Amino acid sequence: MEDTAGLKKAYEGLENVTLLYNASYDDICEELERNEDPVVMCLGHGSPNGLFGVGFWGFAIDGTMTNLLKDRTMIGIWCYADEFGKANDLHGFFTSMFISNIDEAMFMGYGFDDITDNDIYLETDLFCKNINAFLRDGVPLSQWVTLLQSGCHKEKGFVKFNYDGLTYLE
Secondary structure, three states, rough: OOOOOOHHHHHHOOOOEEEEEEOOOOHHHHHHHOOOOOOOEEEEEEEEOOEEEEHHHEEEEEEHHHHHOOOOOOEEEEHHHHHHHOOOOOOEEEOOOOOHHHHHHHHHHOOOOOHHHHHHHHHHHHHHHHHHHHHHHOOHHHHHHHHHHOOOOOOOOHHHHHHOOOOOOO
């Protein structure tokens, strides 16, 4: 199972949300120019410089397209999306380093806690279902960090790490 496959639960059944996932830079620019949804959801792997493109070849989203993102509410779910949002003066909800597989857990020092990829997938699944529910129910993004942190399994080190890195940018 691809470690970002579970992210689809964050957007299933939603309207008025532009999804930017597993696409190329050109496809994303075209989608942003064509679609005027007020919310843009960006999912996958990335860095402070943006969201990686298909197969990790370059960036699908980077600082050159902030003019297409500035007037929208962003939901950035990739490693260090918060740094990208801050650097580009974007508005929305962002993750920091977000452990999505056992290799990342071990790199961050959590893979030795008797956790498996399946444990991580289940927690990511719960995270994404909550994001979906918040969007469906119209919960203001400014409340997401507190609500997510209060309802997570903080006893699991990697979960606490993921949720401690959540950010809302006004």
